[in-house]
Amino acid sequence: MHPNETAPPDSPKVILPPPFIYAGGLALGLLLNEIFPFPFLPERFAYPIGAALMAVSLALIAAAARALRNAKTNMDVRRPTTAIVTSGPYRFSRNPIYLSMTLFSFGATSWFNAFWMLLMLIPILALIRFKVIAREEAYLEKKFGEEYRRYRLSVRRWL
Numbered sequence: 001m002h003p004n005e006t007a008p009p010d011s012p013k014v015i016l017p018p019p020f021i022y023a024g025g026l027a028l029g030l031l032l033n034e035i036f037p038f039p040f041l042p043e044r045f046a047y048p049i050g051a052a053l054m055a056v057s058l059a060l061i062a063a064a065a066r067a068l069r070n071a072k073t074n075m076d077v078r079r080p081t082t083a084i085v086t087s088g089p090y091r092f093s094r095n096p097i098y099l100s101m102t103l104f105s106f107g108a109t110s111w112f113n114a115f116w117m118l119l120m121l122i123p124i125l126a127l128i129r130f131k132v133i134a135r136e137e138a139y140l141e142k143k144f145g146e147e148y149r150r151y152r153l154s155v156r157r158w159l
Helices: 018-035 043-070 096-112 115-144 146-154
Strands: none
Touching (some): 018 115
């Protein structure tokens, strides 16, 4: 969807697709790291930690996508949600995809050993929490009512 287009009426109307929020913040952190290098891990640990975190994040997002696909609902936050998903990683987190993107970001931060990328996770997570998740939660409560309230009370937002 082009930024000048209006969001569909049946959507949470998030400010920007979350992958762009994560990628933009991390790209800025990487750029800052190129200008002002600031490693924060011993070099011998940076790659293994980064690779492990990114691998876990990819497995988590695959499991979350599978649960959404099985429930026949949309993964794209700009499209309508057709079901409250409570299977797969949604049993433990209401936001396993954002959790996955956060783990991937920590992995990339470690891989590049870039403190600035780590620092950029603060505004990234603030935007995700207050401009994406808050809108999604309001949308889901309005659309699904008591079903979503029960789910929200039984499963944590992140972990």
